[in-house]
Amino acid sequence: KVNDYQKNYGEKTSMHLSSNILGLDTEPFIPEFILALPWLRDLTISSNGLKGFPKPSLWKSNSLNKIRASSNEISELDFSGDITPFLEINDLYFDKNQLTSIPDQICQLKKLETFDISENTKIKRIPSDLYRCENLRKFYKSGVQLCNMPVYVQRNDTVSILKYLQERAKQSTAYYSVKMLLMGHTGRGKTTLLRNLINEQSQPKLYDEVTLRI
Secondary structure, eight states: OHHHHHHHHTTOOEEEOOSSOOOOSSTTOSOHHHHTOTTOOEEEOOSSOOSSBOOGGGOOOSOOOEEEOOSSOOOOBOOOSOOGGGTTOOEEEOOSSOOOOOOGGGGGOTTOOEEEOTTOTTOOOOOTTGGGOTTOOEEEOTTOOOSSSOHHHHTSOHHHHHHHHHHHHHHOOOOOOOOOOEEEOTTSSHHHHHHHHTTOOOOOOOSOOOEEEO
16 A cells, blocks of 8 residues: 555655544554655644654655644654654644653754744753754744743743753753662662672671661
8 A cells, every 4th residue: 555655646745634534543653655755845744633753763755844743642752763864854843732742852953943842731841952953943832831941031032042051051060979878677788789889899798787878
């Protein structure tokens, strides 16, 4: 069936499929013939009851420019694996879905100009490296309240938000130490765990004791 579609639509560069019932319950979540189109640039698949969205590595086209997947039921964007097919994307519309987070890999889309996550009220954070999307000029997030950014910054325009993220990244420093409190009864492996964490060689147990060590 995919081959039949390719014969009829194989050279398609644009597909507008809004308000159908194309959503699948399992990956790849949309009909495979769409993923197999080698020259696809512009896809509109809004209002199709999508439960998820295909990861970038599943797309055959490396020319994708615009994707509109608004008004669906997408709860997660999986950008794991090869994201090469998405590297030419300028516009991503995932507004009015049920997203809970934004994948960090979105920051690798250097040509991204428009990114819409409006009305995904469960999103509470955006990737700290979003400023690396240096061409991003339209970041729509109406109805989204972020907890990793001051409210006064969220009210600013896209350029100001990205500048804030960039300045925050410059001021941050790596911290390679951590305090850990281990408490509990004897013989539960606390000392062994601690020594493994700090690369100490385990010593034979000489006596029973309740361990309290920081």
